[in-house]
Amino acid sequence: MSKLRFAPIFVLLTAVGLTSTLPVLGLAPAAYAADEAEQPKGETVRAEVGVPLQAAQELIKQQKYKEALAKIAETDAVPNKTPWETFTIDHMRGAAAARAGDTEQAGKSFEAVIASGRLSPAEQAKVVQALGNMYYDAKNYPKAIAWLTRSLKEGGADPQTRTLLIQSYYLSNDIPRATSELQSAIAADESAGRAPSEIELKLLASCALKSNDKDGYQVALEKLNTYYPKKDYWLDLIGRVQNKPGFSDRLVLDLYRLKAATVQLQTSSEFTDMAQLSLLAGFPAEAKKTLDQGYQSGLLGSGPDAAKQKRLQDQAGKAASDDLKSMAQSETAAVNAKEGTGQVNLGYALVTAGQFDKGLRLMEDGLKKGNLKRSDDAKLHLGIAYQLAGQKDKAIEAFKSVKGTDGAADLARLWVMQVNHPLN
Template sequence: MTQFRFAHIGLLLAAIGLNTVPALFGAVPAAYAAGEQQTLRPEVGKPLQAAGELMKAHKYKEALAKVRETDAIGGKTPQETYTIERMRASIAAAAGDTAVAIKSFEYLLDSGKLAPAEQTKFTSALGAMYYQQKDYPKAISTWQRYFKEGGDDPKIRTLLNQTYYLAGDYPAAQKAIAGEVAAEEKAGQAPSEEQLQLLANIALKQNDKAAYVQSIEKLVAYYPKKEYWADLINRVQGKPGFSDRLTLDVYRLKMAIGQMKDANDYMEMAQLALQAGFPAEAVKVMEAGYKAGALGNGAEAERQKRLRDLANKQAADDQKTMAQGEAEAQKAKDGTALVNLGYAYVTAGQADKGLALMDQGIKKGNLKRPDDAKLHYGVAQLQAGKKSEGVQTLKSVQGNDGTADLARYWILQSNSKTS
């Protein structure tokens, strides 16, 4: 199971401005000195002026204490209360006293005195403070208000979606993120890795295996990291109805994306290729294993050498009989033998001849496993450098036994570079 992380909350909060909340208020002390002095009584104005000076000196604890002196003053006008709370919010936010800042922000947002642009910024910052306090329901309602009032910062949208998840509202999170991903893809844009990771997390929480695999497929498509590929391959092999006869096909995909892990992988794939009648493929697998340093050493070195020698011998013998095999395949009532022989030619380095035989076999029909034939034909076309033809062939694979899944993953592989 792939482990996912959220987008870094500190970076997102910094990006929306919470870490510089005092800037939202402008130069509050200067504003007081320039104009507020005319609307505030001295008993209110003096402690606020002192608080402003202390704030400039970064003495936030003392500044807050000065603001609190105004709490005991009776008969404050609405303008005085507004100015006090604006000063308190600025200082508390700068001091990191989130609980105090939240109360002041709530008052200011409900005061009706903020300009529309300020209202939006204050709302986004208040939502972030609720998030920091892990008050997720209030963070959600505040950010919903932000978007309702015209906010459009995508970073806030990311935080809101994460908060749905953290609050346990998985359906809302899934609906919101899936909608964003669909819109981005329609516009020709790549969804962010964090969006797709969150969708995968949500699917896991809801035990929705189909949605999880769909999310991993998108991660592989846009961010083809080895860990995503490994998760995807493991999932398809464990899928109900997946046929064991496709094990060699799984190994072929693993070879193509660099997922062969150890000597056992190379040995098993080579043995399966020999059993399937593709000795030239077995030779390539063994050579790849030796080149990777997975084979040729340790206690199993001699056994590995014997398999290598066997593959080379059978490949040489195969070359001598392929022409005869072609004549027999042409006489067969179905196209299975032609498809298999064609793939053998492709693995032996004769792509054009092999692809022609495979095409002939598929057109001949009466195939025992038509989806297997189309899967192998599409893979062979990709291996021969015929990407567009290969993709079209693979798109026609419809089997529900794992063939269609593997075909889809080969298409993903053809469009990506594993990192």
């Protein structure tokens, strides 16, 4: 899982003023008058506190952080420290500890700095956020959750804070809370017209897998492929449609059609299987085009099956030629039939042969006539035909009208995704 990186130490140093020189307070007014803006009026640091702190600051500049912590520790013996002295010690100790990699001490010190109430609202916002970032980086996820949550509640608007909070829930194995936060964040992005981040969508998918939530994983995967289409996402989605309980074998050809349109067919057997199914369904022009693409890809025409593939190509070519010759007779029979299935099928055959206008008109008339054996299949094929003809709006409308639970509606939903967010 991707891990966002920040620079919490720098932010902490800047937020509490530790990038400027610490005056040696309490020695003489002239020694700190120039730094009056950093120090509340009327509050001073006595020499027994200021001298070791100034030495510690010089050691920090020299990147001698452990030595700086040792110097700061000298102030622990000073009795009756004022609130301002305690505040100054805490933020100096926090800075040195953070640079030394002592997250526990740094966190304790900066939590005390925040609790003092002496930071301005702007400074406090920076330190609260940086504490959450620091705890996350140290893999202290309970603390990270507490401070990142506080940052957001106090108005923190950095989207990375939200992402780190969600990752903290995830990495602490609070999957229900991570899922809930992700769903809210993604819904907010979508409502605002923004694309959710790919990291959050991947996390949502991972949460679903950890929870064995198949439906949730499907939703996350579809969103991933909608906003960030990738070959791997498509292959996963298509495979899940076929493996879903209730998927009808009669839709295998339609599954191949979707795969060919998205990620392309991957093996020689896929090309020949789709071509054979197209021939059996009465779409020889589609079979011929499929095999031609297989030869163009280099997956057909060589190896032990080359002769068999050539025979299939010749068969498809002859069937496509014969089909065109008998098209007029087939059209008359389809138009005169009482039900529209023949017109839909003939129209689709014409579309795959490149006769878009005539083919689409026949399909539309067939659907209007009704009495279809499988109306959802007809609507699915009409959507594919519109897509082949470049009529995207009509394709989407047709796909969205497909219903059922045998796989047709699932394929139609993925076709909408392909039309709106093509991979290629």
